[in-house]
Amino acid sequence: xxxxxxxxxxDLNTRRFSVxxxxxxxxxxxxxxxxxxxxxxxxxxxxxxxxxxDNPIIFAVGPLVGLYPLAxxxxxxxxxxxxxNLGESHAGGRSAVAIRSAGYGAIVxxxxxxxxxxxxxxxxxVQFRDASGIWGxxxxxxxxxxxxxxxxxAGTRTIMRIGGAGERLVRYASVITETYRHFxxxxxxxxxxxxxxxxxxxxGDHGFEVSDxxxxxxxxxxxxxxxxxxxxxxxxxxxxxxxxxxxxxxQKGLPTMNLRATTSPEAERISGEKLAENYxxxxxxxxxxPVACIHIAALREPYANEPYFYKTTMIPYDYELIYALGxxxxxxxEKMMLHLIDAVEIWGLDAMSTGVVLAWATEAMERxxxxxxxxxxxxxxxxxxxxxxxxxxxxxxxxxxxxxALARGVDFxxxxxxxxxxxxxxxGNEMPGYHTGPxxxxxxxxxxxxxxxDAAGYSIDQAALKDKLLPDAKTAASKLLKEEAWRQVLSSxxxxxxxxxxxxxxxxxxxxxxxxxxxxxEALESIGMQILREKNRFKEREGFNHKELRIPGRVFETPSPxxxxxxxxxxxxxxxxxxxxxx
Amino acid sequence: xxxxxxxxxxxxVGCQLCMFACNRRFGEGGLAKSAIRxxxxxxFERGFVxxxxxxxxxxxxxxxxxxxxxxxxxGGGVILKARKCIGCHRCEEACPMHAIFWDNEANKPDIxxxxxxxxxxxxxxxLAMKEAEQx
Numbered sequence: 001x002x003x004x005x006x007x008x009x010x011d012l013n014t015r016r017f018s019v020x021x022x023x024x025x026x027x028x029x030x031x032x033x034x035x036x037x038x039x040x041x042x043x044x045x046x047x048x049x050x051x052x053x054d055n056p057i058i059f060a061v062g063p064l065v066g067l068y069p070l071a072x073x074x075x076x077x078x079x080x081x082x083x084x085n086l087g088e089s090h091a092g093g094r095s096a097v098a099i100r101s102a103g104y105g106a107i108v109x110x111x112x113x114x115x116x117x118x119x120x121x122x123x124x125x126v127q128f129r130d131a132s133g134i135w136g137x138x139x140x141x142x143x144x145x146x147x148x149x150x151x152x153x154a155g156t157r158t159i160m161r162i163g164g165a166g167e168r169l170v171r172y173a174s175v176i177t178e179t180y181r182h183f184x185x186x187x188x189x190x191x192x193x194x195x196x197x198x199x200x201x202x203x204g205d206h207g208f209e210v211s212d213x214x215x216x217x218x219x220x221x222x223x224x225x226x227x228x229x230x231x232x233x234x235x236x237x238x239x240x241x242x243x244x245x246x247x248x249x250x251q252k253g254l255p256t257m258n259l260r261a262t263t264s265p266e267a268e269r270i271s272g273e274k275l276a277e278n279y280x281x282x283x284x285x286x287x288x289x290p291v292a293c294i295h296i297a298a299l300r301e302p303y304a305n306e307p308y309f310y311k312t313t314m315i316p317y318d319y320e321l322i323y324a325l326g327x328x329x330x331x332x333x334e335k336m337m338l339h340l341i342d343a344v345e346i347w348g349l350d351a352m353s354t355g356v357v358l359a360w361a362t363e364a365m366e367r368x369x370x371x372x373x374x375x376x377x378x379x380x381x382x383x384x385x386x387x388x389x390x391x392x393x394x395x396x397x398x399x400x401x402x403x404x405a406l407a408r409g410v411d412f413x414x415x416x417x418x419x420x421x422x423x424x425x426x427x428g429n430e431m432p433g434y435h436t437g438p439x440x441x442x443x444x445x446x447x448x449x450x451x452x453x454d455a456a457g458y459s460i461d462q463a464a465l466k467d468k469l470l471p472d473a474k475t476a477a478s479k480l481l482k483e484e485a486w487r488q489v490l491s492s493x494x495x496x497x498x499x500x501x502x503x504x505x506x507x508x509x510x511x512x513x514x515x516x517x518x519x520x521x522e523a524l525e526s527i528g529m530q531i532l533r534e535k536n537r538f539k540e541r542e543g544f545n546h547k548e549l550r551i552p553g554r555v556f557e558t559p560s561p562x563x564x565x566x567x568x569x570x571x572x573x574x575x576x577x578x579x580x581x582x583x
Numbered sequence: 584x585x586x587x588x589x590x591x592x593x594x595x596v597g598c599q600l601c602m603f604a605c606n607r608r609f610g611e612g613g614l615a616k617s618a619i620r621x622x623x624x625x626x627f628e629r630g631f632v633x634x635x636x637x638x639x640x641x642x643x644x645x646x647x648x649x650x651x652x653x654x655x656x657x658g659g660g661v662i663l664k665a666r667k668c669i670g671c672h673r674c675e676e677a678c679p680m681h682a683i684f685w686d687n688e689a690n691k692p693d694i695x696x697x698x699x700x701x702x703x704x705x706x707x708x709x710l711a712m713k714e715a716e717q718x
Contacts, residue, residue, distance in 0.1 A: 066603075066612045066613045066614070067612035067613075068612075069600065097599075097613075097614070100613070101613055101614060101615075141626075141628075144626065145625075145626060148625070148626065154622045154623075155599075155620045155621060155622030155623075155634075156614055156620075178623075178627050179626055179627040179628055180627055180628075205614065205615050205686075205687050205688075206613060206615055206688070207606060207609075207611045207612065207613040207614070207615030207616060207688065208611055208612035208613045209611055209612075210610065210611060210612060213610030213611075214610075216607075216610065216612075217607060217610070220607065224600075224704065228706050282628075282630060283596050284596055284597055284627050285596040285597055285598035285599075286598070287597075287598070287599050288598065288599060288600065288603055289598050290598055290600055290706040290707075292596035292597075292598060292707070296628070314628035314629075515612075
């Protein structure tokens with residue numbers, strides 16, 4: 001039985017690698033998030049500079065990867081240069097299957113290179129390749145195209161790379177894989193950049209044994225049937241995550257113009273339905289996912305200076321991108337919005353952080369906290385996409401102190417220039433696109449990544465809206481904690497959270513057993529809770545204190561679908577969450 | 584006799600469920616023994632290419648096998664007699680579709696037998712089992 005328990009250790013200082021069997025970690029923590037947090041605790045020294053050589057980059061996959069549909073994600077962990085504590089980001093593409101096929105359960109990259117480098121991983125180990133010829137290429141897309149020609153393994157490899165934002169150490173730079181998937185949040189791209197690491201490619205051709213061939217095939221068919229017949233999966237296949245724009249706009253929960261509003265009569269223009277009707281050019285899937293939620297717009301435009309000369313750009317869109325670079329900035333012209341998404345993709349920035357930072361800057365400019373001296377002549381105004389696109393370039397290149405501040409995130413910029421009450425970040429991470437009620441924000445505050453994906457508080461809000469009954473603060477905390485703890489199990493397997501309806505406790509236990517990992521269903525929850533505690537311990541070790549969490553006042557001013565949000569409710573719920581976490 | 588046919592590669596989303604299905608015939612996970620491949624047409628933005636055996640009636644792979652390990656399959660294509668195979672890679676090089684893959688662990692080619700198992704797992708109507716059409 002071959003469980004993915006081998007850990008590849010690559011050192012950029014010495015350009016050497018080794019492989020260690022860490023069955024000790026995989027045995028209890030399964031894989032993915034569970035193993036990654038253990039490795040982070042082990043290899044990231046306390047107080048390490050997130051942009052220094054001591055900060056390790058960890059990629060981890062799990063025992064269901066390559067065996068079952070929707071087990072398609074890789075977990076990245078590192079110390080975040082944006083928040084200064086836990087950096088965790090998940091991406092699909094072909095990364096997870098490639099890592100396991102190369103024979104590894106996890107990859108740990110340590111040290112830093114003095115000269116630009118890229119790293120090519122296969123079952124034989126690591127090749128450290130000179131990247132001085134591709135360093136300075138601003139576009140993550142071009143970087144991918146070049147490396148694609150340099151490396152073998154077309155069809156079964158992953159090419160994780162950074163664009164200009166990672167090189168220039170923007171604290172929310174992303175790592176892009178397979179053109180359209182991202183380790184988006186919390187600044188992995190800047191950690192790559194700080195190590196002069198332009199890309200990591202992985203490919204391999206190992207097969208994986210199972211404990212019982214017949215049972216494996218039967219269980220597979222069960223998962224597959226559930227996946228292709230589920231209504232959630234159909235929704236994400238048809239319109240994609242962008243299908244959430246219209247319902248949230250209607251409920252008045254879609255953050256608009258820096259959360260001064262939660263709805264707009266123009267939102268339909270950037271809705272999933274309209275984009276699909278007029279622009280959808282292709283759907284793409286992660287390896288081993290029948291859903292294909294990745295929606296790509298084909299934007300055909302004429303060149304201004306030559307008649308009948310057109311170009312067609314393929315631009316991915318998702319709910320979060322539309323929120324951050326559309327409604328949050330008042331960019332409701334869908335072509336303009338697609339342009340802005342394209343710019344952010346090419347530079348390799350996290351879309352949510354970029355949108356929130358620009359929304360704060362727009363409001364700060366409106367209120368006179370900053371002027372054209374700071375913005376280098378740009379008049380940032382709601383909906384003015386060309387100005388925003390230029391500002392994005394400035395954030396990457398940081399030509400002055402103001403843009404250097406924006407490149408450090410909205411918390412940093414608002415501390416320096418003011419306007420903290422409308423600097424929309426939680427725990428140092430810019431907010432995701434949900435103002436559905438108090439529980440979404442409790443989730444953003446308490447989530448170990450300060451992300452909507454940690455515990456999906458918005459779905460508890462939406463259930464409350466439907467039932468016309470808001471759970472009390474303590475109940476909300478306990479629901480969030482239970483959900484976040486369970487998600488640690490899913491992200492240790494590693495399955496996509498969209499498949500959470502398929503992978504219930506029994507299914508997880510059953511699929512794990514065929515993979516050669518026996519865990520009774522009733523033991524899973526406590527493993528998840530243990531992983532969540534480990535993650536929070538890391539945060540606290542690096543200085544996080546939930547009592548110091550800043551809540552931007554705007555959250556309380558702008559009514560949610562569940563009415564005005566009460567600060568007391570939020571604080572009480574946050575307190576209860578941490579009490580229960582360590583109880 | 585029907586053969587595996589790529590009916591519409593433009594519908595392909597690159598999920599590779601066909602590749603996993605092919606490998607699962609051998610009762611294992613991963614892609615090591617898969618005899619079909621989906622790769623991007625030069626980046627995901629350009630869509631996908633489905634590389635599959637087209638069941639040649641006069642298979643070039645068979646002609647170059649020095650040990651007669653490839654025998655004609657009824658309806659087109661070949662059947663590998665693995666015991667005869669010496670792992671010389673000539674069949675792989677001879678296929679103009681690049682539809683012969685290599686199992687490095689066994690050092691033998693992975694060649695499609697047109698069983699149609701993968702078709703059952705293509706959720707997007709890219710693949711089908713069809714009679715070969717003659718021009």
